[in-house]
Amino acid sequence: MTADADFWSQIFNFTNYGELLVLLQNSIIAGAVLGVVGGLIGVFVMSRDMAFAVHGISELSFAGASAGLLFGVGVVEGSLVGSLVAAALIGLLGTRARDRNSIIAVLMPFGLGLGILCLALYPGRSANKFGLLTGQIVAVDNPRLGSLIAISIVVVVGLAVVWRPLMFASVDVDVASARGVPTRFLSLYFMLLLGLAVAVSVQVVGSLLVLSILVTPAAAALRLSSSPVLVPLLSSLFAVVSLVGGIMLALGGSVPISPYVTTISFLIYVVCRVIAAVRKRHGNSGRTAEPLLARG
Amino acid sequence: MTPSTSTSPSAGAPAAPADAVLALRDATLGFGSRMLWSGLDLTVSAGEFIAVIGANGSGKTSLLKVIFGQQRLSGGTASFLGAPLRRGNRRIGYIPQQKLADDGTPLRARDLVGLGISGHRFGVPLPSASRRHQVDELLAAVGATRYADAPISSLSGGEQQRLRVGQALAGNPSLLLCDEPLLSLDLNYQRTVSELIDTQRRARDLGVLFVTHDINPILDMVDRVLYLANGRFRIGTPDEVLQSSVLSALYGSPVDVIRTRGRVIVVGTPDGSHGHPDATGETAHHDRHPTPDGQAS
Numbered sequence: 001m002t003a004d005a006d007f008w009s010q011i012f013n014f015t016n017y018g019e020l021l022v023l024l025q026n027s028i029i030a031g032a033v034l035g036v037v038g039g040l041i042g043v044f045v046m047s048r049d050m051a052f053a054v055h056g057i058s059e060l061s062f063a064g065a066s067a068g069l070l071f072g073v074g075v076v077e078g079s080l081v082g083s084l085v086a087a088a089l090i091g092l093l094g095t096r097a098r099d100r101n102s103i104i105a106v107l108m109p110f111g112l113g114l115g116i117l118c119l120a121l122y123p124g125r126s127a128n129k130f131g132l133l134t135g136q137i138v139a140v141d142n143p144r145l146g147s148l149i150a151i152s153i154v155v156v157v158g159l160a161v162v163w164r165p166l167m168f169a170s171v172d173v174d175v176a177s178a179r180g181v182p183t184r185f186l187s188l189y190f191m192l193l194l195g196l197a198v199a200v201s202v203q204v205v206g207s208l209l210v211l212s213i214l215v216t217p218a219a220a221a222l223r224l225s226s227s228p229v230l231v232p233l234l235s236s237l238f239a240v241v242s243l244v245g246g247i248m249l250a251l252g253g254s255v256p257i258s259p260y261v262t263t264i265s266f267l268i269y270v271v272c273r274v275i276a277a278v279r280k281r282h283g284n285s286g287r288t289a290e291p292l293l294a295r296g
Numbered sequence: 297m298t299p300s301t302s303t304s305p306s307a308g309a310p311a312a313p314a315d316a317v318l319a320l321r322d323a324t325l326g327f328g329s330r331m332l333w334s335g336l337d338l339t340v341s342a343g344e345f346i347a348v349i350g351a352n353g354s355g356k357t358s359l360l361k362v363i364f365g366q367q368r369l370s371g372g373t374a375s376f377l378g379a380p381l382r383r384g385n386r387r388i389g390y391i392p393q394q395k396l397a398d399d400g401t402p403l404r405a406r407d408l409v410g411l412g413i414s415g416h417r418f419g420v421p422l423p424s425a426s427r428r429h430q431v432d433e434l435l436a437a438v439g440a441t442r443y444a445d446a447p448i449s450s451l452s453g454g455e456q457q458r459l460r461v462g463q464a465l466a467g468n469p470s471l472l473l474c475d476e477p478l479l480s481l482d483l484n485y486q487r488t489v490s491e492l493i494d495t496q497r498r499a500r501d502l503g504v505l506f507v508t509h510d511i512n513p514i515l516d517m518v519d520r521v522l523y524l525a526n527g528r529f530r531i532g533t534p535d536e537v538l539q540s541s542v543l544s545a546l547y548g549s550p551v552d553v554i555r556t557r558g559r560v561i562v563v564g565t566p567d568g569s570h571g572h573p574d575a576t577g578e579t580a581h582h583d584r585h586p587t588p589d590g591q592a593s
Contacts, residue, residue, distance in 0.1 A: 043402055046400040046402070047400050047401055047402060049398075049400060160420050161418055161419060161420070162418060163420065163421060164411070164414060164415050164416075164417055164418070164419075164421050165415060165416055165417070165418060167402075167403075167411070167415070168411045168415035168416065171397065171401055171403060171408070171411065172392070172395075172411075174390075174392050175390050175392055175411075175460075175463070176411075176415065176416070177364075177366070178364045178366075178384075178388070178390040178473075179384055179386070179390070179412075179415065179416045179467075180383050180384010180385070180386075180416055181384070181415070181416050219400075221402075222399060222400060222402060225402075226401070226402055226403060226404050226407075226446075226447030226448070226449070227402070227404060227407075228402050228403055228404075228407050231402035232402075287442055287443035287445070287446040287450075
């Protein structure tokens, strides 16, 4: 075998694929569930312009997970606590966009530093440590899958219940508030759901790459449509394809799943942009032709 | 059109007319030691169009907040359709300043209007034929049928403001509160949007409170003007209020009201020129000019 072939077999290796698939069926289920969660909440991340907040929360989630590992509390529990604390802080202190960005920028390096400290002190295997930042290579075990699905259900149901008022508040907070929508409550409520979504995403893709699940698919969907029904559906579909596709490609190789997931997610975004550009050139803008009056 | 109920803050509080939509009696609003306005008696009747003009910081937006129930009066009473003001009253429509939606907004024109119908409701939205029909009617009423399915991020400012009028009408309101709805629209759209609001208030017998820094686009539509300055106010027809002597008394310094080519230009207000921002370019810099007595700026 040449060195070159060796390189590629590290990245793509489909020997014994059938057996591996059975072994990693948990990961695939986890990926699918996570895709739905990420795709749905991503729509609000986009419309509330909170991509940076997602990144900030994920770094504190990493800190929590590392602390959980170090103190033996558990990675899932640790990352949940980290996420929720970060989400609550950002939600409470950062009602205005500028405040929010500075708070996130202050929290993020602190969270990362804390996480690195905990990992440095952790005596266990280094592969696990690396996984928290950049994603796992393999298995999601049964109890972990259970907690992931439970949290995902909380997020999806939690979003569905407030979908309309949350969209109203995201699009125009002043009008929504005048209409009696409890905008401040919704803002905090959303941050907590976002915290949960980030915590489960960190388990699979790692804290540095959470954006590829919670932002990229929704951004891609928004290139194709503005329908409030179609955008969440497409966004979830893109996220599921990225995650499940990434996991299946990664199965045999010795590389973590995250590069596959992020690459698929990125490619979907590129394709959507190209489609949008082509459509724009053909003048398909959703408005019926009108002969005279120019846009004001 | 109703005759002015009060042209001076010292006049007694008259009983609200039978068709009163909104009634403020001896209303006072202040924060700490700072008084925005006091002794305000204002009745908005059904079908009446009232412009609210005043310097930055004179309490125009706070007045709207009071009516929305988001801000409590420091004194006096306020009622809407005979009942005390409360938050989230669906019979009060709101048209805010134009602010362009960005690419991250997953809504089409019809969805923005639809939020006015059911955007406050919790629970999973189910498709509804009657709601769709209602949205279609509102889109037609504001002349937005042509771009009903276009993403709102692709619409111009003027097109978006039409939709906001439709959204505000969705709750079948009795009162429309407009907060600088013409700001940053070009002259053509200032005209069409204000005419749209005027047409709808006649068709639906709406009371309209229209906060603006420039009276001119709506000069021939308004019944009365509420002018706020220096913690004082005047209410009356545009001819009564927009006079050099009246505004000079209000500001406590010489102010000239110039009428030319059907436009009204107010010159010499301590915080810049009202009524014709393009002439002086000063209206954006109100804050630099303190009022003589240091109040309400």
